[in-house]
Structures are given as structure tokens and as C-alpha cells.
Amino acid sequence: MKNLSRFLSAFIVAFTLLSAAGCASTHKHEGTGEYVDDSVITTKVKAMLFDEPNLRSGQINVETFKGIVQLSGFVGTQADINKAVEIARGVKGVQSVKNDMRLK
Numbered sequence: 001m002k003n004l005s006r007f008l009s010a011f012i013v014a015f016t017l018l019s020a021a022g023c024a025s026t027h028k029h030e031g032t033g034e035y036v037d038d039s040v041i042t043t044k045v046k047a048m049l050f051d052e053p054n055l056r057s058g059q060i061n062v063e064t065f066k067g068i069v070q071l072s073g074f075v076g077t078q079a080d081i082n083k084a085v086e087i088a089r090g091v092k093g094v095q096s097v098k099n100d101m102r103l104k
Contacts, residue, residue, distance in 0.1 A: 037067070038066065040093070045069055045087070048088075048090070048091060049087055049088075052087060055080055055083060055084060056076070056080075059073045060073040060084055061073045062088070069097045070097075071084055071098070071101050075101055075102075075104070084101065085097050
């Protein structure tokens with residue numbers, strides 16, 4: 001009975017470690033927690049862009065990976081690009097902003 005108890009304990013510990021390792025991130029893939037954090041950042045940036053009356057936010061795409069926000073799409077003026085980048089940088093959790101927006 002003592003051997004069974006040790007085996008079960010070892011199995012549970014091994015299973016827990018393997019599960020945790022499966023959720024870990026690498027330099028190209030996000031862990032589960034990071035994915036959720038990035039989704040929240042993306043949503044906040046999109047909401048703030050939408051609330052800006054002078055921006056046509058429907059034409060700005062927002063993607064986030066490990067806290068780095070990428071803005072892409074087409075806008076009418078350089079001022080719109082600058083404003084969108086400024087808004088994205090102001091969101092909590094944003095590490096940096098990559099600007100891939102283009103002028104029409």
C-alpha cells in the first residue's frame with residue numbers, strides 16, 4: 001500500500017510539471033496567460049481608437065504579441081498615424097508599438 005501511495009504521488013507531481021511546461025511560452029509562442037493578457041491589450045487599444053472621433057478606426061488593424069502592439073491599415077493623414085500610435089502607447093501593458101500603417 002505504501003508503494004502505491006508513492007507511485008500516485010510521483011504520478012501527480014509529474015503530471016503537474018508536464019502540464020505547467022505545456023503552458024509555458026517560448027520566444028515565438030505565447031503561454032496561456034500571455035495570450036489572455038495580449039487579448040485584453042488588443043481590446044483596450046481597439047476601444048480607445050474607436051472612441052477617438054477623428055480616427056476611422058475601422059481601417060486600423062490591431063494585433064498584440066507579448067505586449068508589442070502592431071498597428072496596420074490605411075489612414076488619411078500622418079496626424080492620424082501619430083494619434084493612433086500615441087493612443088496605443090498610452091494603454092497599460094503595452095511594451096512598444098510597431099507602426100505598419102500606410103497613407104491612402
